[in-house]
Amino acid sequence: MGKRISIIYNPTKIDDLDLRVGIASRLAGEHGYETPDWIPSTEDDPGFGQGKQALESGADLICAMGGDGTVRLVAQALRGSGVPFGVIAEGTGNLLARNLDLPLNDFEDALEIAMTGDDRPIDLGLVWFDDQDERVFLVIAGVGTDADTMANTHDNLKKMMGWLAYVESGSRAMLSRGFRARVDNGDLPGPDGRAHHARSYMVCNCGILTGGVVLVPEAEPDDGQLDTLVLAPKGPFGWGGVLLDIATHHRRGSKRMRHWTTHQATAEFNRPVEGQLDGDAVGEVRRMRTDIDPGSLVVRVAKND
Numbered sequence: 001m002g003k004r005i006s007i008i009y010n011p012t013k014i015d016d017l018d019l020r021v022g023i024a025s026r027l028a029g030e031h032g033y034e035t036p037d038w039i040p041s042t043e044d045d046p047g048f049g050q051g052k053q054a055l056e057s058g059a060d061l062i063c064a065m066g067g068d069g070t071v072r073l074v075a076q077a078l079r080g081s082g083v084p085f086g087v088i089a090e091g092t093g094n095l096l097a098r099n100l101d102l103p104l105n106d107f108e109d110a111l112e113i114a115m116t117g118d119d120r121p122i123d124l125g126l127v128w129f130d131d132q133d134e135r136v137f138l139v140i141a142g143v144g145t146d147a148d149t150m151a152n153t154h155d156n157l158k159k160m161m162g163w164l165a166y167v168e169s170g171s172r173a174m175l176s177r178g179f180r181a182r183v184d185n186g187d188l189p190g191p192d193g194r195a196h197h198a199r200s201y202m203v204c205n206c207g208i209l210t211g212g213v214v215l216v217p218e219a220e221p222d223d224g225q226l227d228t229l230v231l232a233p234k235g236p237f238g239w240g241g242v243l244l245d246i247a248t249h250h251r252r253g254s255k256r257m258r259h260w261t262t263h264q265a266t267a268e269f270n271r272p273v274e275g276q277l278d279g280d281a282v283g284e285v286r287r288m289r290t291d292i293d294p295g296s297l298v299v300r301v302a303k304n305d
Contacts, residue, residue, distance in 0.1 A: 031115040200231040203262075
């Protein structure tokens with residue numbers, strides 16, 4: 001008997017499933033796997049239940065094929081299981097794949113790495129919005145301009161332009177009004193307890209965003225810590241300074257961007273603010289609490305030759 005593999009996929013992202021089934025069967029035979037088990041996500045269950053189903057079936061490797069939402073929900077199901085997780089990035093942002101230097105929109109190469117690569121344990125971020133249940137994030141959770149950008153990006157534009165579609169909605173989001181954020185950095189030094197003016201509040205597990213933008217150069221998905229950011233630009237020149245700071249990997253510095261390392265953090269906002277989770281909008285929230293689960297997800301990455 002060969003090793004068992006389950007591929008959980010988002011049918012709305014895949015136009016050539018039959019071709020991929022053939023490729024996957026060939027690769028499975030070459031690398032000692034049985035014929036893959038294909039499990040579609042649904043509108044009612046976009047990945048978590050399928051991940052649990054694959055675990056219960058005894059799969060030796062579980063892959064998520066789709067966008068960031070599918071990847072995140074399957075990862076949540078695999079948390080703490082030790083079963084290797086293959087990422088087949090077929091979305092617009094492909095945030096985790098970018099941070100782990102995995103192929104983007106290349107099914108065969110991504111599946112080859114999933115079957116033959118090295119195991120890399122990474123951290124999972126945990127987040128609670130208001131009184132909602134715990135969720136996980138792989139790359140970033142936040143509120144404000146970044147969340148407004150995700151919430152207001154049109155799906156048709158993403159299909160036509162890819163990640164460049166976020167530029168259009170991001171330009172509009174920069175004009176939205178700010179808010180005040182009171183941040184408690186938990187067990188590490190950080191904010192002074194005051195309510196800070198903010199346009200975005202973000203907690204990062206990884207540092208690379210859509211389009212290859214390096215937001216936090218020192219952030220690594222397996223460093224056992226999170227990075228909290230408060231962005232507070234005022235007007236076009238303020239945003240220009242923040243963007244220049246990001247573009248130069250913070251060598252110039254900007255007083256409009258505050259950064260703290262953390263394990264746990266709680267932020268309360270003076271008004272409802274749009275939230276997002278790995279690029280998926282979650283609606284307006286007034287409170288966001290985050291924590292970290294170190295090394296709780298085993299991801300297959302390219303071999304380190």
